[in-house]
Amino acid sequence: MKTYPTIKSAATIDAVIPYVEALLDIRFKFVKKKRYNAPCPFHADTQEKFMVYVNKEDEVRFHCFGACKGDWDITDLIMLRKKYPFRQAQQVWAEHLGVSDFTFDDGRSACISEPDETPEPDEPVGFVESKQHDQQMVATLGDAASFYHELLMSNEDRFRTVWDFLARRGVGIETIRAFNIGYAPPYSDEQHHGRALIASMLPRVEKNPGTFDTLSDAGLVRFLNDGSVKGYGYYCRQIDFGRKDPFSRNYGDYLAGRMVFPIYDADAGVAGMVGRRLEDRGVRWLKHQAREVPLSAKSWLYGIEKAAPYIRQYRTIILVEGLFDYFAFYNLLQGQDKIVVVSTLGSYLTPEAATVLKSLEIKNYIAAYDWDELGRNGIERTAVQSGGWVYYLGGLADGQDPYDKLEPVVSAISGFSLKHL
Structure with missing residues (x-):
């Protein structure tokens, strides 16, 4: 009875080489006994960083010593190339070896998820500062x-x-x-x-x-x-x-x-x-x-390129959280020739974005954020960063949008006084 470790042992390496060459459309170069190299098929490799070798556990392994740093066994490669689940990849390789009396490993691959098991992930993304203008x-x-x-x-x-x-x-x-x-x-x-x-x-x-x-x-x-x-x-x-x-x-x-x-x-x-x-x-x-x-x-401010000329005229800006909040105000304000709204892409004004706005000599800041804890904290942080008068829309009812509060009084934006608000 053959087991999973058996069908990927060093004894299979002569069968592994031509199979993987056909599977991944690559050609291996002999380096020494039980060791072969080829260009890695998983990135733009011109230096033959994709290695086949036998590890201390007598297992045939594949490792990229280049950009992707991947590490696989033969069933991992079959799963990647054919989009097969772990059990089917074992079966395909066993059949290729002519093994019929085989006991499946009921676990899962250490590095490759089952097909359709992992959905498109949610991933907040970091941002690295620039060193030079490009x-x-x-x-x-x-x-x-x-x-x-x-x-x-x-x-x-x-x-x-x-x-x-x-x-x-x-x-x-x-x-x-x-x-x-x-x-x-x-x-x-x-x-x-x-x-x-x-x-x-x-x-x-x-x-x-x-x-x-x-x-x-x-x-x-x-x-x-x-x-x-x-x-x-x-x-x-x-x-x-x-x-x-x-x-x-x-x-x-x-x-x-x-x-x-x-x-x-x-x-x-x-x-x-x-x-x-x-x-x-x-x-x-x-x-x-x-x-x-x-x-x-x-320092990102969505809509700043549209708002800059009007901000200088009215010395006023409306800060909103999200992009669709922005478009609601934009649709209203463009008809009044008062496009003084930007989105901070979040619930507060960063010091970097505040520096951009200060260069426009703004006097009045209207923080049209949601009336939840994040929004209220954002209003306070905006007050610290702004250097001008900060007006906010308090007392929003459940489900009420800042747009609903501000729409009736947009005419109060005159460039001189917002006391009506």
């Missing part, structure tokens, strides 16, 4: 924002659920155009497979490989075989072995499956992006992660 990266962010916008605008019927979602939230076609809002199709999309931006950039990457580094550093693509991230079991199953180029095979669009809202600075330069799921579950908002960008996410 104009090429700013240009790449701008190109990506325009690409996602054009993709949404040219596929109104195909992405009907996105258009309907935005319409329900008061974001119509003119607003979509004005704010360059876009959409990144998900991995489940039959046409784009979570790689719409990557596919559009592939000719540039093939012409100039350095373009890939800019996309990666800008946080616009995701390495799918990164075992250190939350949801690795989900992302590694998105590796597409049917694609020959390592870039589109092993990477996906970072904001795949989300509406894309570009963030601009006061001079209308792209500073970053925020993605939002269509579903109201988990962590719906995702700030894109970048290694080197000119503006910290802490």
